[in-house]
Amino acid sequence: DIQMTQSPSSLSASVGDRVTITCRASQSISTYLNWYQQKPGKAPKLLIYGVSNVQSGVPSRFSGSGSGTDFTLTISSLQPEDFATYYCQHSYSSPPWTFGQGTKVEIK
């Protein structure tokens, strides 16, 4: 099974900050890497698919990069509504299509 490891597990940041979250796969997953945002009590929301494709309706301050085993989600200028938990997930080849453990972005 492919393991997904995110770092950090949590971070504190201020409005306007540039935030970077990393995700590492235990083996190459090509470009089958996706990012989700989840707010308390709500369903996850797809932000980025295929490493760098921004889902329709998602603000352009969200971007993704990487390939193979190392990937990054960047929020260029953190907004109040961005405080949430972020998950990476691989959708490569065979199941299980695992998620990272999550990164909680909190207000500094």
Added chain:
Amino acid sequence: EVQLVESGGDLVQPGGSLRLSCAASGFTFSNYAMSWVRQAPGKGLEWVSALGDGGTKTYYADSVKGRFTISRDISRNTLYLEMNSLRADDTAVYFCAKSPHGYGHLFHYWGQGTLVTVSS
């Protein structure tokens, strides 16, 4: 507009059974792969099971294999998850999710979730 509405969550005793439903609308249900993803209280997301877009291929996480069964009824546009031999660690909010064509099993639409509690 795509809508996914889960139901069937309940309090059930260890060893018991439950069937979850996910009513889908706003798209051609038979043409898309669907999954169940769960989230234990205060924990992260765990993919549980998927049904391929042809409706015949099924996939399961090791943690539920042999106990859970995914299926669909195209006439009712409904996805199901039959859960047997339930354990305390199955306690979670269960989400159904739709996958788009291409990019593998990623999840671009989600339901609001239904809570399953396994406890005596």
